Amino acid sequence: MGAVLTGRERNYHYNCALGSTRAANRQLAWTPILGSFGTLRRGRRMEEPGATRMASCRGDPLVFSERKQHGLSIEYTLSSPGVSLSSLLCCTLAVWTVTYPVSTYAQAPALLASATVIVMLGILVYLHWIRVQHESILVISGTGVQLSTCFASGRCDTHFIEMDVVQDIVINEGIHRQAVIYYLCVLVRNNQKNGLKAILPVFLAARPRLDCLRKVYRGCQEILHTEPNISTCVMDR
Amino acid sequence: MPHSICMVSDFFHPNAGGVESHVYQLSQCLVERGHRVVVVTHAYGDRAGIRYLTNGLRVYYLPLRPMYNQATAPTLFHSLALLRCVFIREHVTVVHAHSAFSSLAHDALFHAASFGLASIFTDHSLFGFADVSSVLTNALLRASLGGATRAICVSHTGRENTALRAAMPPGRISVIPNAVDATRFTPGPPTGNPDSTCHDRAHLPRSVDRRCAGVTVVIISRLVYRKGVDLLAGVLAQLAATRSDLNFVIGGEGPKRIVLEELREQHCLHDRVTLLGALDHRQVRDVLVGGDIFLNTSLTEAFCMAIVEAASCGLQVVSTHVGGVPEVLPPDLLTLCKPTVRDLCAGVIAAADRLLAGKAPDRATTHARVRDFYDWRDVASRTEKVSNDDSSQNDN
Numbered sequence: 001m002g003a004v005l006t007g008r009e010r011n012y013h014y015n016c017a018l019g020s021t022r023a024a025n026r027q028l029a030w031t032p033i034l035g036s037f038g039t040l041r042r043g044r045r046m047e048e049p050g051a052t053r054m055a056s057c058r059g060d061p062l063v064f065s066e067r068k069q070h071g072l073s074i075e076y077t078l079s080s081p082g083v084s085l086s087s088l089l090c091c092t093l094a095v096w097t098v099t100y101p102v103s104t105y106a107q108a109p110a111l112l113a114s115a116t117v118i119v120m121l122g123i124l125v126y127l128h129w130i131r132v133q134h135e136s137i138l139v140i141s142g143t144g145v146q147l148s149t150c151f152a153s154g155r156c157d158t159h160f161i162e163m164d165v166v167q168d169i170v171i172n173e174g175i176h177r178q179a180v181i182y183y184l185c186v187l188v189r190n191n192q193k194n195g196l197k198a199i200l201p202v203f204l205a206a207r208p209r210l211d212c213l214r215k216v217y218r219g220c221q222e223i224l225h226t227e228p229n230i231s232t233c234v235m236d237r
Numbered sequence: 238m239p240h241s242i243c244m245v246s247d248f249f250h251p252n253a254g255g256v257e258s259h260v261y262q263l264s265q266c267l268v269e270r271g272h273r274v275v276v277v278t279h280a281y282g283d284r285a286g287i288r289y290l291t292n293g294l295r296v297y298y299l300p301l302r303p304m305y306n307q308a309t310a311p312t313l314f315h316s317l318a319l320l321r322c323v324f325i326r327e328h329v330t331v332v333h334a335h336s337a338f339s340s341l342a343h344d345a346l347f348h349a350a351s352f353g354l355a356s357i358f359t360d361h362s363l364f365g366f367a368d369v370s371s372v373l374t375n376a377l378l379r380a381s382l383g384g385a386t387r388a389i390c391v392s393h394t395g396r397e398n399t400a401l402r403a404a405m406p407p408g409r410i411s412v413i414p415n416a417v418d419a420t421r422f423t424p425g426p427p428t429g430n431p432d433s434t435c436h437d438r439a440h441l442p443r444s445v446d447r448r449c450a451g452v453t454v455v456i457i458s459r460l461v462y463r464k465g466v467d468l469l470a471g472v473l474a475q476l477a478a479t480r481s482d483l484n485f486v487i488g489g490e491g492p493k494r495i496v497l498e499e500l501r502e503q504h505c506l507h508d509r510v511t512l513l514g515a516l517d518h519r520q521v522r523d524v525l526v527g528g529d530i531f532l533n534t535s536l537t538e539a540f541c542m543a544i545v546e547a548a549s550c551g552l553q554v555v556s557t558h559v560g561g562v563p564e565v566l567p568p569d570l571l572t573l574c575k576p577t578v579r580d581l582c583a584g585v586i587a588a589a590d591r592l593l594a595g596k597a598p599d600r601a602t603t604h605a606r607v608r609d610f611y612d613w614r615d616v617a618s619r620t621e622k623v624s625n626d627d628s629s630q631n632d633n
């Protein structure tokens with residue numbers, strides 16, 4: 001149970017039931033990256049009602065928002081402040097100021113060109129695979145749990161776990177690098193054998209503090225333990 | 238006043254041994270007395286992170302790599318961040334480190350001093366002063382005990398030893414002996430133990446189950462140099478040659494097992510010397526009650542739990558006169574011999590003769606006496622007193 005979380009564990013082996021969502025995400029993935037900087041700056045979610053400021057266990061600011069629907073589903077999202085254009089510019093400038101004199105001195109313009117290309121590729125990789133913008137958990141009564149991670153480029157990873165394999169959602173303690181942290185995780189039951197198949201940690205990049213996890217835990221438990229009532233759902237619509 | 242105590246040692250469950258069981262039992266009894274106790278140790282294989290044991294005893298298995306003999310590297314700083322984290326989130330008031338072999342314990346003592354926490358060190362073993370490893374460990378101990386406010390030793394001999402090695406004022410060292418759970422070591426037939434299943438007994442050799450005409454000598458220890466296995470080999474050879482009515486059962490595993498196997502081959506003693514190999518905790522009692530005399534040949538021993546367990550099972554105990562052994566049992570329950578082959582042989586023969594003449598004390602009476610000698614709850618209450626003294630910074 002008490003797992004040591006090393007790196008970013010993304011070994012979710014579940015068929016994505018929401019296949020269409022995934023395909024849509026893949027199309028969205030290559031939306032013009034530079035265009036998204038302006039919007040990503042200072043988390044968009046702040047304007048949404050119900051969003052509150054929280055802190056991660058490292059003390060970084062986070063924006064926490066909750067969306068409830070008819071007591072049938074609940075979604076919690078944690079967003080970190082967007083990538084600032086100035087920090088990217090500073091990074092590029094720093095590489096330039098080092099490489100320019102070196103390439104002039106060595107009379108090797110290819111050095112400057114390759115440095116520029118490497119920096120650009122590096123920024124692409126950082127925005128597309130490393131920098132996480134939003135993380136969310138969506139629990140739908142009687143249907144399942146969806147975990148999604150959106151990166152700064154707009155690419156989203158979505159994983160859906162069916163309700164009949166979800167054993168529980170719990171808060172656990174673990175050792176991450178040089179600190180003892182709390183984390184929320186989804187326990188996935190093994191239907192063939194008794195016991196657990198996997199422990200899927202949620203909010204791995206944001207790593208919120210216990211007060212935030214408690215709120216998410218209570219909300220998720222409420223939904224997990226309500227029987228889905230289709231008739232109310234239809235009538236509400 | 239209840240304390241929040243953090244036990245730190247490299248040695249803990251799932252391994253088994255003297256220090257491991259000491260830490261576990263002491264923690265359980267302190268929890269029972271209303272203190273908050275956590276245990277910090279290093280990760281054993283994939284057992285990393287935070288686990289809970291009986292009574293909500295929380296154990297932190299820190300992901301540090303053991304370097305030698307299950308001890309982590311004595312680098313002082315690679316455990317700092319994690320220990321600090323544990324001290325803060327558990328509101329630790331007293332750090333209790335165990336065993337001089339454990340580098341994590343030394344690190345914890347040093348960090349506790351720098352965080353201004355009260356700290357206690359329990360020394361479980363005796364050391365020499367001459368060989369390289371002792372000199373190095375003693376230097377390390379002197380440095381780390383400089384910060385510790387109190388030390389606990391398991392016997393008066395151990396106290397003297399620690400005071401000399403660590404240059405610590407003897408007034409700051411308390412003596413609290415180990416304890417043995419006497420309810421688990423009762424005399425009686427092996428079948429009397431509800432814990433032991435048929436499978437366990439099938440594992441035991443014929444000579445243990447059969448109460449044969451001769452006298453059975455039991456030896457249970459790790460087969461390492463410190464436990465005097467070479468001495469034991471000499472004793473076995475001589476006794477087997479002079480007395481044909483003695484059988485030997487040896488339990489335990491270790492690098493020196495080869496010495497005993499060689500001896501058995503050389504003197505053709507396969508029918509009289511049985512090597513059981515590593516024993517489970519539950520099997521120890523069944524092996525003990527199958528014997529009549531318990532032989533301990535340790536060359537150094539701070540507090541010998543094995544002889545208390547044997548005496549609790551009603552066996553006659555023959556032991557070398559080393560370290561804290563004479564303090565452990567009263568002289569009429571214990572035959573002490575000089576650590577020489579001749580003296581030990583004489584001791585075993587005297588005990589066997591007493592037994593054959595029917596002059597040996599009754600097993601049940603011996604058990605009843607030993608039962609009241611040691612108790613973990615008593616150890617916990619005495620440790621608590623040391624902690625109270627310690628946290629009020631009331632040094633002698």
